[in-house]
Amino acid sequence: xxxxxxxxxxxxxxxxxxxxxxxxxxxxxxxxxxxxxxxxxxxxxxxxxxxxxxxxxxxxxxxxxxxxxxxxxxxxxxxxxxxxxxxxxxxxxxxxxxxxxxxxxxxxxxxxxxx
Amino acid sequence: xxxxxxxxxxxxxxxxxxxxxxxxxxxxxxxxxxxxxxxxxxxxxxxxxxxxxxxxxxxxxxxxxxxxxxxxxxxxxxxxxxxxxxxxxxxxxxxxxxxxxxxxxxxxxxxx
Numbered sequence: 001x002x003x004x005x006x007x008x009x010x011x012x013x014x015x016x017x018x019x020x021x022x023x024x025x026x027x028x029x030x031x032x033x034x035x036x037x038x039x040x041x042x043x044x045x046x047x048x049x050x051x052x053x054x055x056x057x058x059x060x061x062x063x064x065x066x067x068x069x070x071x072x073x074x075x076x077x078x079x080x081x082x083x084x085x086x087x088x089x090x091x092x093x094x095x096x097x098x099x100x101x102x103x104x105x106x107x108x109x110x111x112x113x114x115x
Numbered sequence: 116x117x118x119x120x121x122x123x124x125x126x127x128x129x130x131x132x133x134x135x136x137x138x139x140x141x142x143x144x145x146x147x148x149x150x151x152x153x154x155x156x157x158x159x160x161x162x163x164x165x166x167x168x169x170x171x172x173x174x175x176x177x178x179x180x181x182x183x184x185x186x187x188x189x190x191x192x193x194x195x196x197x198x199x200x201x202x203x204x205x206x207x208x209x210x211x212x213x214x215x216x217x218x219x220x221x222x223x224x225x226x227x
Binding site (some may be wrong): 045048100101103105 | 145146147149151156157158159160161164166204206207208209214215216217218219220
């Protein structure tokens, strides 16, 4: 079974631009969660989608948004990029039906650098 | 707000010794606690899950304990090997939220 894939793997943008990251979950998984990882803040939860609906949202500004398609693939968008948005963005998939006891399967991440 | 602390930003041990990593949390009572391993430039990989009513869980050279009174989990790697060098993250579920809150991680370095 193929793992979680994320594209692109690396991205360089300038302040003020916007960016869209993509995540394809493991086949059959309906939940996709997004995390931001930085050296200073660690792994922080952005949001989670299940069956095309956002179920949970972390404490990030509205510049961070996402969506999920009917095939469970998900995208996240960051508008008006700031230097502090430079981070590794990870997505994780799971079945989405068993709450906190579910294993999260992470993708390799997208490394975003904002100049 | 919920707070998770993983003691020791970095831990250096000799090959063959037991590595013990700590995860402390405050302000809520998770039903589950998970441990993940993350190698540089890669996403975290699930290792073990322990439930609130379980005191201990083992998998090969790994052992996790969960003390809900102390609000603490200990993660042990016995007979450690250089290949065990990585960052280890603990993660707790937030009741009713279907999201994991991760600790900042402990970077383990096993010296040959």
